[in-house]
Amino acid sequence: MAIVDFKQVRQVEPSKASPINGSVSRAMGPLDGSLAPRQTLYDATWGYFLFGQQVTCVYGENDAYVDIAEFTIRGQFTPAAEHASGRLSDPSSDQACLLAMTARLEALEQMFDAASLATAPESLADYGTESDPRVIRLPEPLRDKDGNPVYGIPTSISVEPSTFPNGLAYRAVLREAKFPDTKLVVNDSMLDAGTISINLPSPILAKTEMVWANGAALMLKNYSVPEVTCQGLLPHLPSSGRSLTDREIRLIEGLYGGVMDVKLHRLDPVTRQLKEDVIFAGVATQEPEMNINVKEQVMEFTVRGMGRS
C-alpha cells in the first residue's frame, strides 16, 4: 500500500541509453532498472511510458479521511522496439507490425483481466503484496519511498488515438492496492466491509405514571444483556457447476452450532505483523442471514449475537 515516490526516478540521460537487446536498432531501451537511482526508458511489458498519479482524500462522517491513489500509465508500443525484442520478424510489413503491437496490448489486457478475476489471499498480511494475485506490479523505476515495488488494482485500459502502424498508444489506469488494516472475522471467515453494531445493556424500567404529578416513577428492575450484530460482504464467484463458493460454505457450516466467535484481524501499524483481537467468543447466534446478489457478485451476511448476563 504505497504510492510512487519520484525520488526513486532519475533523469534519463541520452548518453546512457542503450539499444534494446544490444543490437543495432532504432529502439533505445532500458538502462539499469533495478538499482537506485533507477533509470529506464522502456519496459518489456508496458513499452515506452509516461506516468502520473493522483491522490484523492475520502472523508467519512467522522471528518477524517482515507486517501486512495490512482496511477495512470500512458504507454506506447513501436515496431522498432518489437523488432529489437525479437517479436517482429518483418518490420517492413505494416500488417506484421500491427499484429505484433496488438499482441502486446492484448497481453496487457489479459494481465488486467486475470488480476480482476483473482480471489483474495487467505491472510490479511498478504493483501496488496506480491502474494496477492489481484494486484499488478508497476514497472520500473516506479517504486515507493522505501524502494519497494508499488502495486495497483486494474481499473481500465484503452487504446489512444494512434497512427497505425507507426505506434500503438494506450492509457492504463490502476487504483492503488490499498486495503484496510483491520478486517472482521466471524468464525474464521474474513468478511469485507465488516461492521459491528452493539446495543449496550440498557436499564429495564418499570414506569408508573402518577395522577397528581408530571413525569413518572421509575423503578430499575434489571439491565438487558448486550446484543451485537455483525454484518459483512463476501465476493460471490462460484466455480462452474457450483452455487456457492468455499468461503460461503465455510461461513454457513461454521454457524451450525449456533455459536460464533468474532475477531478482528489487524495489521500492527509499526511492525506490519498480523494480530488477532478476540472481540467476543462463544456468543449465541440468532437469525443469521445470507443474501446473494448474483449480478453484482456479492454476498451480504448478517448475524445477531446475544451477550451473556
Added chain:
Amino acid sequence: MALPNVKFTNNLGSIEFQRCLLSIGDNWEWDGTNTKRSKTIGVEGHLAQADDGFEGVLTQTGSGTDRTANLGLPGTLTLPWTTLHGVKLQQITMPESTWIQMVPVQATFVDDTPGDKAYTISFFGLELHNPRIRVPMLDAPVRDTYLQMQIEQGSSGNIATLRSGAIRQRGNCGVMQVEVSGHVVVENGQLPDNLLFKLVQRLGTPGVESLVEDASYPNGYPNIFPIATAIPELKGELAFESAFVEKARVSWNVETGSAAVALTLCCPPQKLAEV
C-alpha cells in the same frame, strides 16, 4: 519576487509545495434556510526531488516506526500571508509528465467549517463529529374515550343537538428523551478507551471491558447527571437536569475507522432551563 511556498500539516505529517500559484475562493450555498460558507484553495506548485513527496500526508504509508496512522485529519495550511486551520486536503495530482529535478503538482483544499462556531459536541469528553440532537418538548398525552351513545351538546337540553363525540382527557407530561448521535474516530482498529463504559454511565466499578459480558459493566444504578455536565455544548436552554442514559448503541465500521454512536437520555419533564 519568487513564487511562494505553501505548506500543509496535519496529524500524519506535512507536505510543502514550492514555487506556487494560488487560487482562493469563497462560496456561499443557500439551502433555503441557511447560507453555508466554504473556502476553497487551489495550489499549483512543485515538489523537489530532494524533499519529501506526497507521502507526508498520506495514510498507511511508510514502514516501521515511520508508518502513519490509518486516518488523516484536517490540518493547517500555511500561506505566505496567513495560516488557515481546520483545512481539509481534497486531492493532489502529479500529471503524466517527465520527472526531473522538480515535479509539477496540483493540490486542492477546502475549509467547510469557517468561523469559530462549534461543529462537534462531546459526551463526557468523547468527541462526536456530525452530531445530531433531538430536542424534547413538554408533551401531555391526550386520550379520547369514544361514547356508545350520543350526548347533548352543551347544556341546552335540546335533543335535536345531540352529537356523537368523545370525551377528551389530557394527562400529565411524560418523561422527556433527548437523543444524541454522532461519529467518533477509531484509530488503528481499536475503539477509544472506555468508550462503552462512558456510554452506559452506570455507577460502580467496571470489570475488564468486554463487549458481551454483562458482568464486565458496572453493577450499580444508572448515573444521574445534568445534561450540561455530560454535553457542555448544551449549557443554556437545553441544560436539563437529572438525566440518565436509557439506551446506547454503537455501530462500528471496522474498515473505515468510524463508529456511529446513538444515545437516548431520559430526564423528568421540565421547561427550558435558565440560561
